[in-house]
Amino acid sequence: MKFGLHIRFAILAGVLAVAHAQTHNPFQAAYDANQVFELRDAVEHSTAPLFYKAAVEASLNSVQAAEKDLHSIIDAAPDSQNAYEAHDLLGNMYFRNGMYRGAFNEITAALKERPDAADPKSMLPILTALNELPPMTIVAMRPSTLQIEPDSIFLPLKLGGKEAEFFFDTGAGISVLGESEAKELGLATKTVEGKMGDASGQGVTGLRVALAADLIIGDLHLRNVPFLVIADSGEPWDQLPRRKRGIIGIPVLLAMHTLRWTPKGSFEFGFPAQPLNVATCNMLFHDSNPVVDVRVERKHLDFTLDTGAVDTDLNPAFAKALPALMKSGTPENRPLEGLGGTVHGDSILLPSVTLQIGNRNTLLKPAHIFTEHGNGTWAAGNLGMDVLKQAPAFTLDFDAMTLRLD
Numbered sequence: 539m540k541f542g543l544h545i546r547f548a549i550l551a552g553v554l555a556v557a558h559a560q561t562h563n564p565f566q567a568a569y570d571a572n573q574v575f576e577l578r579d580a581v582e583h584s585t586a587p588l589f590y591k592a593a594v595e596a597s598l599n600s601v602q603a604a605e606k607d608l609h610s611i612i613d614a615a616p617d618s619q620n621a622y623e624a625h626d627l628l629g630n631m632y633f634r635n636g637m638y639r640g641a642f643n644e645i646t647a648a649l650k651e652r653p654d655a656a657d658p659k660s661m662l663p664i665l666t667a668l669n670e671l672p673p674m675t676i677v678a679m680r681p682s683t684l685q686i687e688p689d690s691i692f693l694p695l696k697l698g699g700k701e702a703e704f705f706f707d708t709g710a711g712i713s714v715l716g717e718s719e720a721k722e723l724g725l726a727t728k729t730v731e732g733k734m735g736d737a738s739g740q741g742v743t744g745l746r747v748a749l750a751a752d753l754i755i756g757d758l759h760l761r762n763v764p765f766l767v768i769a770d771s772g773e774p775w776d777q778l779p780r781r782k783r784g785i786i787g788i789p790v791l792l793a794m795h796t797l798r799w800t801p802k803g804s805f806e807f808g809f810p811a812q813p814l815n816v817a818t819c820n821m822l823f824h825d826s827n828p829v830v831d832v833r834v835e836r837k838h839l840d841f842t843l844d845t846g847a848v849d850t851d852l853n854p855a856f857a858k859a860l861p862a863l864m865k866s867g868t869p870e871n872r873p874l875e876g877l878g879g880t881v882h883g884d885s886i887l888l889p890s891v892t893l894q895i896g897n898r899n900t901l902l903k904p905a906h907i908f909t910e911h912g913n914g915t916w917a918a919g920n921l922g923m924d925v926l927k928q929a930p931a932f933t934l935d936f937d938a939m940t941l942r943l944d
Contacts, residue, residue, distance in 0.1 A: 588611060682756025837860065871885065
């Protein structure tokens with residue numbers, strides 16, 4: 539089961555993107571297939587055009603380097619396809635870092651080039667609303683250790699001076715509140731005409747935006763933190779009590795730089811990061827999704843990282859990559875739950891699959907492999923807490939771009 543919180547907007551799933559014509563260019567092939575590690579390796583091991591180098595810098599969340607090179611691409615040929623996609627990369631990078639005015643500027647620039655592009659048009663309302671808010675800023679950030687319930691992903695916090703516990707979700711491109719929670723916390727909301735993508739693929743409408751003047755988690759103090767507000771009549775909200783109907787998304791987690799979770803009941807963040815090694819790091823970004831390099835039967839596969847998912851799901855790309863393994867499975871029909879509802883898809887049931895993350899082997903038992911639908915068309919799987927909690931602790935280092943199962 540999932541909480542159904544793999545939240546992505548069109549901008550997070552490829553807003554502004556228009557596929558290049560298929561070529562034999564290895565850089566282009568990896569870029570078109572959204573294979574971030576394959577592109578990273580291709581750029582590392584040969585002389586690559588500036589566009590692909592900049593795309594890797596964006597996936598590393600190296601903001602200054604990516605800005606410099608992507609703006610160079612735009613300035614050199616403003617009406618080109620590469621310039622259009624440079625706006626895409628910048629917009630997604632700004633969005634995941636909570637730099638909403640920058641994201642708004644990129645989408646409006648893209649729409650000047652492609653006025654009829656469907657994805658940018660669909661995202662304009664939500665980005666317009668976010669652009670009208672004061673910018674999110676970090677007031678203070680010091681290393682912190684929080685005591686939490688064993689096995690829990692809920693973090694104690696203060697929102698506008700009121701105490702609450704929201705769970706941290708690397709699969710959420712923006713922080714989220716249930717409608718009743720926003721009222722409970724006294725936050726004003728503004729209606730947004732738009733649709734949010736979710737794990738089910740059906741999407742969520744009836745969106746609103748609320749602004750928290752202050753968000754304090756341990757010794758992290760943020761000001762002007764936007765939350766998407768959605769109806770809380772379904773999962774996961776109907777399973778949660780008041781003051782727990784909220785999600786801490788990737789922009790806030792990136793402000794922590796580093797974090798470590800243990801099933802025994804501790805959550806640390808802000809401790810010193812390791813040096814970045816581009817050639818060996820096992821985490822990159824695709825849009826607002828952290829993507830992890832996972833090895834299965836000696837194959838390197840891209841998995842989205844989703845701490846808001848109770849279970850790990852395997853997608854059609856996994857089945858395609860390992861056809862021999864699929865032959866030993868049993869056909870089934872499996873539900874995929876999201877905030878927009880539940881869909882059913884054909885899948886294959888295997889007794890177990892070994893997933894190697896870094897130097898640690900984990901066991902997904904049983905393993906369900908969607909042969910249709912699933913959490914996206916390009917990622918082999920969506921890595922959830924059932925796998926992460928098999929280690930005594932896991933560490934996320936957004937500066938070194940690593941996931942480590944300790």
